[in-house]
Amino acid sequence: MLRSLLLTCLTGCCGLGPSASTPSDLPALSAREAPAGSAVDSTTWFEFEVVLPAKSACDAQARLTALLAADLPHYALSSDREALGKPGMVVFEPEPHEVGLYTEQELAYFAKGLAPEDFAAAAAADRVVVGVFDFNTLAIRDELAVVSRAFDTVAADCGGWIRDKTTRQMYTPAYAAPRTASLTSATPVAHEHIVQHIYENDGHVRIVSLGMQKFGLPDLVINGVQRSRDVEVQALVNGVAQALIDGVAVGDGGSLDLDVATLSATLMPRGEDASGKATLRLLESPPQLGDADNRLWEIDAGERDPSDRYAAQDRLYRSLYGDGLDDDVVQLEHDAVTDAARAKALARLVEMSETKAEVLANGSLQIKGPFPTTRGGTEWMWIEVTRWTEGGFTGVLGNDPEDVPGLTYGSIVTVTFDDVFDYRYDPIGGPCEGWITTRVLAEQQGWELPDNGCAPSD
Numbered sequence: 001m002l003r004s005l006l007l008t009c010l011t012g013c014c015g016l017g018p019s020a021s022t023p024s025d026l027p028a029l030s031a032r033e034a035p036a037g038s039a040v041d042s043t044t045w046f047e048f049e050v051v052l053p054a055k056s057a058c059d060a061q062a063r064l065t066a067l068l069a070a071d072l073p074h075y076a077l078s079s080d081r082e083a084l085g086k087p088g089m090v091v092f093e094p095e096p097h098e099v100g101l102y103t104e105q106e107l108a109y110f111a112k113g114l115a116p117e118d119f120a121a122a123a124a125a126d127r128v129v130v131g132v133f134d135f136n137t138l139a140i141r142d143e144l145a146v147v148s149r150a151f152d153t154v155a156a157d158c159g160g161w162i163r164d165k166t167t168r169q170m171y172t173p174a175y176a177a178p179r180t181a182s183l184t185s186a187t188p189v190a191h192e193h194i195v196q197h198i199y200e201n202d203g204h205v206r207i208v209s210l211g212m213q214k215f216g217l218p219d220l221v222i223n224g225v226q227r228s229r230d231v232e233v234q235a236l237v238n239g240v241a242q243a244l245i246d247g248v249a250v251g252d253g254g255s256l257d258l259d260v261a262t263l264s265a266t267l268m269p270r271g272e273d274a275s276g277k278a279t280l281r282l283l284e285s286p287p288q289l290g291d292a293d294n295r296l297w298e299i300d301a302g303e304r305d306p307s308d309r310y311a312a313q314d315r316l317y318r319s320l321y322g323d324g325l326d327d328d329v330v331q332l333e334h335d336a337v338t339d340a341a342r343a344k345a346l347a348r349l350v351e352m353s354e355t356k357a358e359v360l361a362n363g364s365l366q367i368k369g370p371f372p373t374t375r376g377g378t379e380w381m382w383i384e385v386t387r388w389t390e391g392g393f394t395g396v397l398g399n400d401p402e403d404v405p406g407l408t409y410g411s412i413v414t415v416t417f418d419d420v421f422d423y424r425y426d427p428i429g430g431p432c433e434g435w436i437t438t439r440v441l442a443e444q445q446g447w448e449l450p451d452n453g454c455a456p457s458d
Contacts, residue, residue, distance in 0.1 A: 026204060026223070026224040026306040026307070026309050026412075027202075027204075027223050027224065027306070028306055029283055029298060029300055029303070029306075030283040030284055030285045030286070030298055031283075032283060032284040033253050033254030033281065033282070033283055033284070034218075034250050034254040034281075034282035034283060034284055034297050035250065035254075036249070036250050036251055036252050036253075036254075037249055037250060038247070038249055038250075039217050039218060039244045039249075039250055039297075040137050040140075040215070040216045040217060041137060041216045041217070041295070042136060042137060042216075043087070043134065043135065043136050043137060043216070044134075044135060044137055044140065044213055044214070044215070044216035045132065045133060045134040045135070045213075046132075046133055046144075046164075046165070046166050046213055046214045047130065047131065047132045047133070047165035047166070048130075048131050048133075048147065048148075048151045048162060048163065048164055048165065049099075049128050049129065049130050049131070049151075049162070049163040049165065050064065050128065050129045050131075050151055050154050050155050050158065050160050050161075050162060051101065051122070051125045051127075051128050051155075051160050051161045051162070051163055051170060052125060052126075052127040052128065052129070052158055052159075052160040053121060053122075053124070053125055053159055053160055054121075054124045054125060054126050055126070056127060056158060056159065056160065058157065058158035058159070058160070060093075060127075060129040060154050060155075060158050060160070061079070061091055061092065061093050061129045063153075063154045063157065063158070064091050064129060064131060064150055064151070064154050065077065065079070065091050067149075067150040067153065067154070068089055068091065068131075068146075068147070068150055071146045071150070072089065072143060072146055072147075075087070075088045075089050075135070076088030076089065077089045077090075077091065078090050078091075079091055079092050080092075084132055085134070086134060087134050087135070087136070088134060089131065089132070089133050089134075090130075090131070090132045091129065091130070091131045091132075092129070092130055093127065093128070093129045093130070094128065094130060096126050096127065096128075099128045099130070101123070101125055101128070102122070102123060102170060103123055104119040104120060104123045107119045107122055107123060107170065110168055110169055110170055111169075111170050111171065112169050112170070112171035112172070112175050113171045113172035113174055113175025113176075114161070114170075114171070114172060122161060122170070125160070125161075128163075129154075131147065131151065133147055137215075137216035140214075140215060140216050141183055141184075141188060141215070142183075142184075144183055144214055144215070145180060145183035145184050148176065148179075148180040148183060149180055151176075152173045152176045152177065152180055153173075155172075155173045155176075156173035161173075162176055164211070164214075166210060166211045166212075166213045166214050166292060166294075167193075167194060167195045167210045167211040168195070168210065169195060178192070179192045179193065186264070187245060187246050187247075187264040187265075188215075188245055189242075189264065189265040190238050190241040190242040190245050190265065191238050191241075191242075191265070191267060193211050193214065193215075194209050194210060194211035194212055194219075194238075194241055195209070195210050195211055196208070196209050196210075196234055196237055196238070197209075197210065197290075198225075198227075198230060198233075198234075200360070200361050201223070201288075204223070204224045204225075204386060205224070205225050205226070205227050205386075206221065206222070206223050206224070206225070206288075207221065207222050207225050207233055207234070207237060208220070208221040208222075208288075208291055208296075209221070209237055209241060210291075210292050211292075212241060212244070212292075212294065213292055213293075213294040215244075215245055217241075217244050217245065218244075218294060218295035218296060218297040219291070219292050219294050219295070219296050219297070220237050220240055220241060220296075220297055220298075220299055221285055221291075221296055221297070221298050221299070222236075222237065222298065222299050222313075223285075223298065224306075224309050224310070225310075225313065226310055226313070226384055226396050226410075227364040227384065228364055228366070228384050228398065229313070229314075229317065231268065232268065232317040232321060233313070233317075234267060235266065235267040235268035235320075235321065236299065236313075236316065236317065236320070237299065238266070238267045239258055239260065239263060239266055239267070239268075239320070240256065240258065240280070240282075240299055242263045242264060242265055242266065243256065243258055243263060245264075246262075246263065246264050250282060253281065254281045254282045254283055254300075255279055255280070255281055255282075256279065256280055256281070256282055257277070257278075257279050258277065258278050258279070258280060258320065259276060259277045260274075260276035260277070260320055260321070261276050268320075268321050269321075270320065270321060270322070271321050271322020272322065273318075273322045274318060274319060274320060274321055274322040275319055275320075276319075276320060276321075277319065277320070278316050278319040278320050279302075280299055280300060280301055280302060280316060281299075281300035281302070282297045282298070282299065282300070283297060283298040283300055284296070284297060284298075285297060285298035301313045301315070301316040302315065302316065307411075307412050309410075309412075310396045310397075310410035310411070310412060311408050311409065311410030311411055312410070313410060314408075314409045314410040315410075337440055337444070338437055338440055338441065338444075341422075341436045341437040341439070341440040342421050342422065342436075342437050344436050345420070345421070345422045345423050345434065345436040345437060346417075346418075346420060348423070348433075348434070348436070349367075349417070349420065349423055352425070353388070356388040357388075359388070359425065360385065360386075360387075360388060362427055362428050363425055363426050363427035363428050363430075364384060364425070364426045365384075365385040365388070365423065365424075365425050365426075366382050366383060366384050366385065366395075366398060366423065366424045366425075366434075367382070367383055367385060367393055367395070367415065367420045367421075367422070367423045368380050368381065368382050368383070368420065368421040368422040368423070368437075369381065369383050369393075369413070369415030369419055369420060369421070370415070370419050370421065371401065371404045371407065371413075372404070373402075373403040373404055374403055374404075374405065375403060377403075379401060379402060379403060379404050380421055381397060381398065381399040381401065381404075382397075382398040382399055382424075383395040383396065383397055383398060383413060383415060384396045384398050386412075391416055391417060392414060392415050392416040392417045392419070392420075393414065393415050393417070393420070394412065394413070394414045395412070395413065395415075396410060396411070396412060396413075397409060397410060397411040397412075397413050421437055422434065422435065422436055422437040422438055423436075424438075
């Protein structure tokens with residue numbers, strides 16, 4: 001694929017500086033390994049809400065109470081908030097000012113099954129009935145199915161919506177139906193019951209799950225992932241979540257044997273060039289602001305130290321899902337046309353540097369940098385930028401080197417600004433820009449660029 005093209009510059013053709021270094025300020029992994037055995041806690045608690053439309057006269061609390069009392073008679077049921085924190089069920093209707101209802105802007109992120117034209121009505125909701133459930137986990141799936149059906153039924157009868165406080169999603173009864181039905185299957189499908197939040201955190205991308213608490217299981221986190229590998233990393237987190245829901249036990253040292261072929265469901269199938277199997281480590285991790293009120297386990301891909309984190313993740317992805325890379329190595333000399341294209345790319349990066357923090361926060365920036373080869377030439381490779389300073393860029397190597405010992409896909413490298421040859425920027429929700437030298441080289445070499453909506457920067 002041309003996005004991951006490597007260019008090996010012939011000796012003397014560029015005259016650029018030395019190889020990039022490999023520093024890292026990624027946070028260190030936790031030293032506390034997840035305990036061996038079942039990941040399911042003995043008890044758990046979760047909260048659902050029925051959100052009622054404005055001026056609704058529906059007695060949702062009475063309806064919920066009747067359904068839950070009939071179907072879960074072995075649990076204490078109260079409307080008194082003094083009972084919160086005790087085993088059983090508490091169903092109550094708080095004052096409107098006590099509940100943070102979503103705005104239309106928030107619904108665009110958290111709503112499921114609602115059309116945009118429905119956001120105004122949902123944002124105008126003025127009543128909420130809350131159910132808090134403190135259960136043992138011996139029959140948690142069956143009991144979770146009972147609770148979910150009760151909330152689906154009452155929301156449908158009252159013309160309202162359901163909010164799952166463990167995932168923070170708000171959805172329609174119609175959206176909820178297949179999700180609730182899956183709870184009575186042999187094994188629930190993880191991605192129907194959890195969400196994954198990916199966001200910038202102290203210069204690095206963090207991914208964390210929400211929703212595992214309903215099953216008495218820990219949520220999962222990876223501190224430091226490549227934005228460009230979002231498909232693989234979400235598949236990995238979902239795969240670990242599915243394994244825990246399936247009942248795969250944790251081994252000694254926090255080890256977890258993951259086999260894609262045996263999972264009840266997966267977001268990404270095993271590739272032809274992959275074994276589909278890997279062993280990773282799970283570590284007890286301290287939560288951060290905004291994380292679920294739940295145990296949190298960090299996924300360790302097998303890194304040797306933080307500077308090896310992205311490379312270790314890549315090794316794990318390849319073992320589970322296949323290579324997915326198609327790096328072409330091309331030997332050529334630069335000419336006046338490619339030099340002009342490079343100057344244009346650098347000029348655009350100078351413009352972008354005025355708002356570099358916003359650029360990195362709102363999209364994925366890749367630059368192409370030089371690395372000396374053992375044969376005296378220069379190998380150009382793409383780097384996903386994680387930090388942009390006055391002097392240059394630090395990021396994650398996006399190619400497998402052909403002739404640069406000591407570096408692999410996922411190595412953390414640093415390149416000076418003046419050494420950059422090209423860039424590509426993929427803003428969130430918008431078309432990418434860049435590939436300025438890549439377009440010139442494609443025309444010169446007769447390559448066909450993929451139609452991915454990446455617009456030239458004029």
